[in-house]
């Protein structure tokens with residue numbers, strides 16, 4: 254069945270289905286709650302979902318970050334991201350991220366950071382953020398990565414990167 258990738262509609266049905274995907278993929282409530290809280294605070298700057306047979310099967314969210322030096326609100330944090338367990342490892346996550354990064358580039362965002370598996374996010378061009386003198390607050394090491402969406406997209410950014418306050422409620 255073909256996959257439809259689209260922006261979520263501002264209706265409770267889409268949000269409820271998105272929350273189901275996160276609960277199932279992470280096996281806990283934290284990320285679903287995080288999505289709800291980012292919606293409530295309107296820090297869901299950019300989102301995409303994937304739909305199959307009329308059902309939401311994957312979702313990715315980008316929210317604002319604060320950068321210690323050089324912040325211009327043109328960089329976003331990627332999280333959370335989830336694909337429904339039965340459909341993982343079929344390229345859905347890859348398709349969703351590629352589409353999202355393209356849309357953010359077109360919207361003139363400069364960069365994206367992510368805390369995740371380097372082997373997975375490396376395929377999209379993410380590299381350790383430490384090489385740009387950027388550090389996360391979680392001690393993520395090489396798992397904290399950055400991607401420039403345009404030439405010099407990361408230039409001028411330096412220092413500690415803080416995710417939106419809602420992330421403080423995540424247990425790990």
Ligand SMILES: CC(C)(COP(=O)(O)OP(=O)(O)OC[C@H]1O[C@@H](n2cnc3c(N)ncnc32)[C@H](O)[C@@H]1OP(=O)(O)O)[C@@H](O)C(=O)NCCC(=O)NCCS
Pocket residue numbers: 278279333334335336337340341342343344345346347348368369370372373
């Ligand atoms: C991580 C996740 C979003 C990837 O989406 P996906 O649709 O399964 O991934 P894709 O099919 O696009 O890519 C699959 C490839 O990515 C890699 N991969 C998938 N999940 C991975 C993971 N958790 N860690 C490392 N690599 C992973 C594999 O190498 C796989 O390649 P293979 O099929 O050759 O083995 C999805 O597995 C998921 O929802 N996991 C649970 C929640 C989670 O961990 N979210 C990420 C938080 S940053």
